[in-house]
Amino acid sequence: MTLEKKHISAAIILIAAAVISIITGRQFLAKHYPETFYPSPGLTRTGKLSDYFSGLQGTENDSRVYFFEGEEEGSTVLLLGGTHPNEAASGLVAVLVLENVEVTVGRLIVIPRANRSGFTVNDPMEAHPQYYSIPTPNGERRFKYGSRLTSPLDQWPDPLVYSHRPSGQRLSGFETRNLNRAYPGRPDGSLTEKTAYGIVQLIKKENVNVAFDLHEAAPEIPIINAIVYHEKAEEVALNAIFELEMEGISVSPELSPSNFHGLSHREWGDYTDVYPFLMETSNPIQGRLRGETSAELIVEGVSPEYRMALESGALQIAYKETGEPIERRVARHVTCFRRVIEAYNQLGNKPVILENLPEYEDILQNGVGAYIVAGK
């Protein structure tokens, strides 16, 4: 049998496809290895989300739960990072708190990777980097940068239309993989709904009093540099925001809309006794106006295109001329988190006292790397 030209072309294409598959396959596979965290000495125990909902056992989203328990009894606080793995400051703040905090009164529960599945992939056509690095005094520490959504390898295919349960609210199909559209979750639902259900069960079983869901958003999104709160937590939120304004940290108060379902600040408040708070900072790499997409953009937050957009005056944009560096975004989250807890304590509730967390100016001056352990 003689080889025709088309057979030779086909063979070349197949070999090229195989080589590309092997090279890129290794890169994609590498994102499935778990990240290592280095909890502070204040850690008292760890658990997993499957301790609260066994349906998560053996899934990518059986995330680790870290407990920091004070010697004195008090209220319980939950801190959630990595709901959306493309919102870097969210996961990074959870790690910073995890690796520094000392609790003297009450309890702090930290889930640094709420949607672990989303950390294993990136969104096609967004050209996001797979990792970003934070410089520390002892070398760089690398973190995964992921997708806003649960990986399609763990939950697929999407419906054309996502109908949130139990409200019946309709959203575009891909939102079915958005953890912050899945609350209160369902035990027999998708992986994302099961994850949401597990988190709500944790809030109930651990009698969590105050819960935080950390986020970032594109600079052109209207709700940014904001604290979104459920109506029952309004007093705590407004007191905290007043304190923050006094310190020169401008934060927009946003009342959770009662008709927008599936979000933590709405459903945690409606389905549990917790006071829920969702916090947003401005992250240019998430925006549609950004220029070159790179790991530096995550860390330095400098995008000339956003500066141009700001100067155009055509949009309301949360972007400073010097950019939105990770230090400022992390510092905002940490400080807002602290002030809300302090406001909660001041309103006569059983207190929670957290120590050894850096102040706003400390993080700006020393960098985030000064407060996390160098990678090994």
Next chain:
Amino acid sequence: MDYQLIILIAMLAMFVLGVIKLKLPAGVSLMLAGVVGALVGGEGLPLRHLVEGAFGFFEPILIIAVGMIFMELLKSRGVLASISVGSLKAFHRFPTLLIIALAVFVMFPGTMTGLATMSILTTGALALPLLIAMGMPKLSAGSLVVMLSVCGEVAPPICVPAMIIGGGVDMPYIGLAKPLFLASFPIAIILSLVYRFKYLGRVDLDEITRKLEFGEEKLQSRLDFIPLVFVIVYMVGETMLHGYFIHLGIPLIFAIGILMIVGISIFTGGGVSIFKVSGAGMKKAMPVMAILAGVGIFLEILTLTGVRGYLTVNALFLPDALKYSIAMMMPFLGSAYGSASIIGVPLLYVFIGKNELVVTSGLVLMASLGDLMPPPSLLCSYAAQMLKEKNHFKILRRSLWPIIFALIFGLLILIFATQIANIIL
């Protein structure tokens, strides 16, 4: 010259060179344009990004593959011709009513799924032979069906591009039914009537029936309708009555439909050559699938190199009149969903101050026309394959004035969004 502009020019030049000079398929040319863009942009050969981009439209690619095989099998069993003849017998005395009923019929799967592809591949494929048999020129029939498919995508209750824009600005999918109705049904009805009075005269039932009942596509068994009914009912049911239907996803629904056809053919006789028909279906679908993979790569590199942001930001500096012009550019992204996401979301902010629900409906109409436009020309490619027309651009050319009409309609919705909202909301 800005370096992003140089990258864009290099990418476009590579695409044109590939298609015109090197005679490469459009999909391959788009992929090469992506590679050139990455090289010019100083990104080297970013294999991971190229692969990731190619998966940007993975689900539509799967839908196209199995959907095309499903439709080929239905055709080979005579189902499509049979339905066309049946509709004609029912409505032949009232051609105006017939064409309006056909319009709603073609739009139906799109309205229920938010995907124009569903309209063209199912009811669109049924309507095409009927329109042609009634005397409409082949290209005009293709043009009407692709426009109706677009209208189906825009129409409520399910409009995915509107959901995409809403998702980008945290706007729930509430209160959009009337604005979306306004942006879809009037266009569908007006276009149908224009085509009817331009191309169709008296309907001669016997002559048309003779034209439609051609030998090899004669209905094999009435049971052959079951897979088609199953696919339509399940797709609509999964979207509208999610509590009662196990979520399978469109590719699997089509795949089950394929198995049902094969099973029925074994049971009733008449046979079906699954490998031959699948091969023919895949051969038709392959260029479209390659284009979608190419578009994904192209967009990934535009984003990686900053060209996407550059284009969007520069649009902000335009005077008001030119902002509307940018909205008019939405179809030229070549994908309804891509356009809704990339241009639709920032544009909703640009038009802040007008009623956001009505603005969204106007933007959705303009974005959805993207499914007709190159580089993929998805709907035109489907219609061309069904019509056995090699050059799908002929259908696009014939659709030019309906596209301009729809664009102007969308533009008027944008300009008068506040006034429209006062009337309909």
